[in-house]
Amino acid sequence: MTPRDKLESIAINLWWSWDPEARALFRRLNPEVYRASDNNPQAALATADEAVLDDPAFQDDIDTVYDRYRDYMERDSHVEDAPETAYFCMEYGLHESLSLYSGGLGVLAGDHAKAASDLGLPFTGIGLFLREGYFRQSFDANGWQESTYPVLDPAKHPVSLVSKGGGDPLTVTVPIGTHAIEVRAWKVALGRTDLYLLDTDFDANPEDFRPLTRRLYQGGDYERIRQELVLGIGGLRMLRALETEPAVYHANEGHCAFLMLELLRERLAAGDDQETAEAWVRNRSVFTTHTPVMAGHDHFAPDLFTEAMAGFRDQINLSNHDLLSYGRVHPDDHEETFTMTVLGLKLSRAANGVSKLNGHVARQQWEDLYPDCSLEEVPIDSITNGVHLPTWTAGPARDFLADHIHNDLTMSQDSDQWGGLADLSDETLWNYRCSLRERLLDYVEGKVQAQSLPMHPDLDPEALTIGFARRFATYKRAPLIFRDRERARALFADTDRPIQLLYAGKAHPADDGGKRFIQRIYEISQTAGFEGKVVFLEGYDMEIGRMLVSGCDVWLNNPRRPLEASGTSGQKVAAHGGLNLSVLDGWWPEGYNGDNGWAIGPEPTGDYGEADPAVQDEQDAAALYRQLEEHVIPTFYDRGADGLPSAWIDMMREAMTGLPAPFSAKRMVLKYVEEVYRNDG
């Protein structure tokens, strides 16, 4: 194989998205094109500088990466006799060049699939071919968010249209209302795992139906239910057209739960009675819920549901009432909407929330569905989310960790390996931290040059650097730190103990509250006392995410309890020596041990029914200021004779040794296999 052949075979498998050396090869081929294409290897390869390709040293590097890729693809499965699993999710965060995600749910699904590949599990993902993605963020002159929808060109990305024996595209038909819609699929190779992305946007379909799969979370319920029919029913039909018969179907969040109705239809068509068919479906389906607010669960008015399901109802041969019953807590309440989570709970054998606290909240939410159970007996368990360390660990951090713990981060779930970091000297750990911070600040200086929202960062490479990047859903309260503006100004004005705060995030295009949050942060960033030190990075994506979680000293997370089901961005910082400063919501009550970061506000009580949001905001803001004033800033600037903040470094050691392994996607996926996918019951 020529060096180019080797690069071509690497470029078409997203394995490169969790191998920084592979990514570096493509960048070297054509740095400008690579950057302009959101780090797309195929774009760089198509415009490669031949002189670089001819360089023998570069060719040696290609050989090294290629050999590692081949070894990865051929290595043995890590888990014996894992059941074959099909995983359904509305969104996937795989890499910034494929805009198939809006935030944490998608990134979690991508991380889950990548960890399944690392472990060599028999695992197939199903999602949507979101050609126009979520949206690209820009701003008008007033700092008001605007959206554009660049269209993904499949010819320039590692996706291939699935065909029948090399000929015409493989298609399946999905009944939507009274129409029969054709669905095709694009395959993405994700290491050893395949992901199929469903697509209705081609000429076999009427104009009205072509946009169904184009965009993520846009439009109203009318579009949403139709999109979810494509995902659930189309996804299962596509698996059948591919001649697969998985043992387990995992619906990740309610959007894809129609897959369970399609399984039911298959069994009824095979001659089972309804009860037998339901038992069969339940025996093979598992469900994960992420939604701690009742209104957040996808739900559809009975009329809308009945209209969208007309064709499917004819195929499944059940009454409207029977179909509606699967999505209702009280089937005879004719007003009750059809809720996707209820469907997922009713037709699965195992259900879970995504942190211990979230499991508890989910049991409270759905208690009525299980009238014979006490609250603690409600059969919704929890598996706490984790992050795919190879994806989220910065290249230089990876080299450092390879020297000190393990040379293969895909195999780094063992806590003992991380324990080795405890022996490193203060100086070694501090140099690590400072070099990652400096790398981030360089990146920020370059990045803001190209954005529509004017920013003039004046960042200090030695200053305490705080990060906040995630979706700008209002419950996450991005501007909470500015609630008392004068108290915040005093923190930013202290030139002896400087702090700086980096933001990134997108508000949903229909969420004016979230857009006002960004606008407020923008205004503050232009105000004396904050200018240069509060910086908003435009166009939040996985690249900005990777940079911020690796470089920040402190990761700020202040959601309104108990609305953060898990949160995962804070899990990405620990391997880089970053410390969490977080409300005790989602995963943090499990991660926080008193010495590895800070808590904002009270211990979780598990019961938030009566909490007044304005009171909570006031209390949490006060708690945040106290932590910053009394602990975070003093600890960072309390330097010994050697110039090092030893108490801070002790906390880093505690976080770096204790958090990465238990909050890794590898630990999470192994738990799913052992506790959920295996059906020993």
Ligand SMILES: *Cc1c(COP(=O)(O)O)cnc(C)c1O
């Ligand atoms: C990790 C990650 C998230 C999750 O953030 P949380 O709000 O902490 O759950 C969202 N978006 C991107 C791009 C991420 O990488």
